[in-house]
Amino acid sequence: MKDSFEPELAQWQAAQRMRVRRQVAPAVAPAELGPDDEALRGTTYLIDGQQRLSFGSNDYLGLSQHPALMAAAHAAIDRYGVGATASPLVCGHSPAHEALEAELAALVGLPRALYFYAGYAANVGAIPALVGRGDAVFSDALNHACLIDGIRLSRAELNVYPHGDLAALAQALQASKAQRKLVVTDAVFSMDGNVVDVPALLALCERHDAWLMVDDAHGFGVLGAQGEGTLSHQGIAGRAGVAPAWQGRVDRLIHMATLGKAAGVAGAFIAGHPAMVEWVMQKARTYMFATAAPAVVAESLRAALRVMQDEPQRRAHLQTLRQRLREGVEAARLPWTLMPSETAIQPLVIGSNADAMQVMAALDAQGVWVPAIRPPTVPEGTARLRISLSAAHTLGQIDRLVAALAQAAAG
Known part of the structure; x- marks a missing residue:
């Protein structure tokens, strides 16, 4: 097995296709959240022990930690x-x-x-x-x-x-x-x-x-x-x-x-x-x-x-967040393409696998988690950040994401 798989794993790594499984947990246990901590519910996680603002989950309505x-x-x-x-x-x-x-x-x-x-x-x-x-x-x-x-x-x-x-x-x-x-x-x-x-x-x-x-x-x-x-x-x-x-x-x-x-x-x-x-x-x-x-x-x-x-306001808020993100990205004049989408999925196409991984790392260094999606999940040359919005996010958190993207683009 060593001879069979290690060379192939090395090739996968060289092509920037290796996936890394991370340990993810809420930054604060949902049952322990107080009134001043609500902005953390469903948005802020410990990722491999480091607190990050997450735009990586499919928790589109923010229900995974809902008290009900x-x-x-x-x-x-x-x-x-x-x-x-x-x-x-x-x-x-x-x-x-x-x-x-x-x-x-x-x-x-x-x-x-x-x-x-x-x-x-x-x-x-x-x-x-x-x-x-x-x-x-x-x-x-x-x-x-x-x-x-x-x-x-x-x-x-x-x-x-x-x-x-x-x-x-x-x-x-x-x-x-x-x-x-x-x-x-x-x-x-x-x-x-x-x-x-x-x-x-x-x-x-x-x-x-x-x-x-x-x-x-x-x-x-x-x-x-x-x-x-x-x-x-x-x-x-x-x-x-x-x-x-x-x-x-x-x-x-x-x-x-x-x-x-x-x-x-x-x-x-x-x-x-x-x-x-x-x-x-x-x-x-x-x-x-x-x-x-x-x-x-x-x-x-x-x-x-x-x-x-x-709670239809959750869907309404999600659309407000989407609009805020798109307006912010346009104003920031980023060198990447935000694909048209009327949903919670907002793909930012970077291009090469290496560049997508570099941008993801730059965001991570600023405390913002957005996963890079690479081939074979998406076509060659279209590696991207898959920005996932949640009704749990705030407008301020969207602004923080846009600012982090702008800093990543500036190098």
């Missing part, structure tokens, strides 16, 4: 303990899970939802349950790795279309003679922050008798009037149900979203037609053969859904 979620978790531990003990189809599905699924379905306006212990598990389980040999999958070129892995596991024919190119997708769908056709896409792309045109994709799938699977990992909680996600944001379905224009047209839609990002906890769900959800429950190996998430996670998520709906 913490209280729900404590109560659930008292009621259920800490383990689920078995897979959901054996004895791991509690009343908490049942209630969570009903509340998720109601929030996104679709008939039924199925909860998975992780987003990766949802995608690599659901896609092979939906399609297989003789079928065809059409995948956006920038889809997340878990979608790509799910497609590979399905053994369906893979067709990759250029990012967001609906004309190319239409040609591929037209040419396909597959028994079943499944279009798979992120709703909000995790490294670019751009939002896909779901209505246009659904209409295209209607014309070519295809299904559409939308991964709303980075839209759920952030977009929509009550955080329902991209489908609500684009007028398809939400808390009020399916929009009149889409009645009878969403049966071909598989909606997936994760719950460890804006929802602040862990897990994921798929939602859609009851028959589709039942089939996935019966066939997805990552659901059938994995121990369920503990009920404490489900109860924490139920609290998160309530906060998402009861």
Whole structure:
């Protein structure tokens, strides 16, 4: 193993692709935060023992340390303990899970939802349950790795279309003679922050008798009037149900979203037609053969859904932060490109791996943590800082980030 892996690790290091796992913990334990410490909640961490202002997490609404979620978790531990003990189809599905699924379905306006212990598990389980040999999958070129892995596991024919190119997708769908056709896409792309045109994709799938699977990992909680996600944001379905224009047209839609990002906890769900959800429950190996998430996670998520709906100011503040950042970067005349994005994901493209790592280090030296994202996660030559905003951030913290970027640019 030494002879096999050490030379390859050295090559990986030389290419500036080596990832480093860091120890991360809140700078102050959430339960110990006082009124004067609220600016630290969800924003300031000890990273390898050093206090840093973080712009690296996907905690978009700042719920991971919210007192309501913490209280729900404590109560659930008292009621259920800490383990689920078995897979959901054996004895791991509690009343908490049942209630969570009903509340998720109601929030996104679709008939039924199925909860998975992780987003990766949802995608690599659901896609092979939906399609297989003789079928065809059409995948956006920038889809997340878990979608790509799910497609590979399905053994369906893979067709990759250029990012967001609906004309190319239409040609591929037209040419396909597959028994079943499944279009798979992120709703909000995790490294670019751009939002896909779901209505246009659904209409295209209607014309070519295809299904559409939308991964709303980075839209759920952030977009929509009550955080329902991209489908609500684009007028398809939400808390009020399916929009009149889409009645009878969403049966071909598989909606997936994760719950460890804006929802602040862990897990994921798929939602859609009851028959589709039942089939996935019966066939997805990552659901059938994995121990369920503990009920404490489900109860924490139920609290998160309530906060998402009861505190819309969090989404409004997030947009204010986004605007403040973009205006600050423009005024600072940085030598790098802040990509267009209306979401909490604000990618600052640096270019080479070495330069991205250098800028990240310069920020770290100023007490600001922004992770550098490099190939193969993003295309060659587009290494970037992935700035993740959270409703927990303050305007002053955004200003501090911009000032740190300006100092890094000045050398």
